[in-house]
Amino acid sequence: MSLKATPPERIKVKTAEAAKAERFNPRHRIYVRKTEGIWSQLRRRMGWVMIGLFLILPWLNWDARQAVLFDLGERKFHVFALTVWPQDLILLAFLFMMAAFALFFVTTFLGRVWCGYMCPQSVWTFIFIWFEEKIEGPRNKRMKLDQAPWDWNKLWRKSAKHGAWIAISLFTALTFISFFEPARNLYLDVFTGQASAGIYFWTAFFTLATYGNAGWMREIMCLHMCPYARFQSVMFDKDTFIVGYNAARGETRGPRGRKQDPKALGLGDCIDCSLCVQVCPTGIDIRNGLQYECINCGACIDACDDVMSKMNYAKGLISYTTERQLEGGRSKVGRPKLVGYGVAFGGILMAFLYMLMTLAPVQVDVLRDRNQLFRENRDGLIENVYTLKILNKTEQPQQFALAVEGLDTYQWQGPQSIEVKAGEVFTLPVSIAVDPVELDRPMRDITFIVADRQNGTEARAASRFISQM
Structure with missing residues (x-):
């Protein structure tokens, strides 16, 4: 049997413009598969804690006023019993420095876990994906729905999904503005047409921003717009805990039956099911090694552990590990960089608390x-x-x-x-x-x-x- 050469006129070469168009084509977007497991449960619970604080804080009272209110018009910030004036804004500078060094410390120790578990972009994206699953169905059904022609089923599902997204975005925008305007008056004024033009502008702005970020851009924010993804590698070292794939155990990949011995087939433990890719919110293949797109959410760990259990293999083919452990070594916790970040954070924290306690009325x-x-x-x-x-x-x-x-x-x-x-x-x-x-x-x-x-x-x-x- 002879092989026929493909005629040159039939060879299609992807230009940079074509590759870019395909990357942002909705039909080629990431369809995140739902997964269950210990890390997915932890991520959801921490997300609910963040959402709960965000929703509840504007409605708490303290001494006949809103407990948390950043009153820009009066130039004073109320945080429960504390009132911060413009003359005390050095506290805000110390607060930002504390947040920075806390982020440096956590990133050096546990990698990009902030992104995977507590970042508002990730939390709201998973909320939008939840509504997407409830209305359009699981991953395979969503893919078929996008490829199907427009009919009544597709129209009502898409309309319901985007309606839910807009409703969540509007509620998010009003809740955020409630930290700057009294919450009990804000909703009444907005829905009765009594709010100022500025309130309506910022409501529309944050509604569209939330809808665009969590509904459409999603991983694009993490990959191309978030500066944290770019400078995180400066804080990583061989002892940073990351989501890692044990190539020595998993390679060579390949499908096999449950009762077949992978060693006899010359295979590793990875059955090449690609579930780790399907559940990843940024669409990467963790088996290709550490990538800056990874947000350390642990979804691929849960998916892989579930497959390993069904195959009667040991769990942990993908796990929270370090580069040193993957190389067969032993990780070091008390390294100078991590200790330095911790000491800096502790010093700034003590200075902040001292300034807070000595704040004159x-x-x-x-x-x-x-x-x-x-x-x-x-x-x-x-x-x-x-x-x-x-x-x-x-x-x-x-x-x-x-x-x-x-x-x-x-x-x-x-x-x-x-x-x-x-x-x-x-x-x-x-x-x-x-x-x-x-x-x-x-x-x-x-x-x-x-x-x-x-x-x-x-x-x-x-x-x-x-x-x-």
Whole structure:
């Protein structure tokens, strides 16, 4: 039997444009197969915890207000009993640094588990896939439905799926906005047409963003848009726990019957069923080695373990392991990079907690009179003029007593006891007069004190008293 050469005109070469078009063609998209197992259950439970916190927090109350509310209009963030003002935004910087080093530590130790178990993109994608399965059916039925011509069955299923996706996206958008606008007024205003144009804009924006990301883009976000996927390899080493395939045990791949001895057939434990690929949300083949697209969700582990059980083989052909273990070595936990990230995280955490515990309920700023450094009043005293700006960070009006340190004797011109409303910035001009005999140098460092005698708290602000040029 002779082989016939294919005529050149029938040879089809894929151009870069054609390959790109095929990659984003809906008919070639990833159809994720449902899987069950310990890691899938853990992922779902952690996802429910994240969703639960996201949905419940805007509806909790604290002292007759929303417990968690980032009020941008009033420029204050409420987190239960804590109120953070713009002057305290250094706390936000420390919070971001803590999150960064926590992510570095977890990634160095456990790989990209944040992406697989707690990332909102992954959590919402799995929610959308759940609705897709309930409406359109399992993986094989979804593939056939996409290939089938448009009829009533396809029309109503596709309409129901996208309707559910849009409803989830709208609810997600309103819940997210509820962290910035009071939740109890937001929903009523939006659905009665009383909300502002800005509210409607952001509702539409986050609805479309959620619908597009979790419904259509999915793995594209993880593969091409998420920066974490790009720099994670910097934190990986041979002792990082990853989802890995034991090639020494699995190769050579090939199908066989349950009762057949793979060794007699010259085969490894992998039966080449491709289930590990079908359940992967990013569509990779873990058997090709570590890839940056892997989000460490463990779905392929559950699928492979299920197949190994049915074949009466030992589980763990695909497992959470390290590169060193796959090479036959023993992993090291306490390595310098991991310890360094842990120490950095612990140090920033302690600094954050200290700043949080020492957060003063009152703040004072002092502005000197720029037009005249000092003057001599009609009594022959040297007088300096200041403007005090006193911020009451509490939710109740406070009574404050004012004083100054650094001068032995002085005359205070202006009130020394004031009441500042909740959240108010109280502006108070005062002047300090001192007998020239008491001044032994042309400039003295002084400190203004604003004290709440009832609560025993005070705030200090440094300034200077000038008597000579």
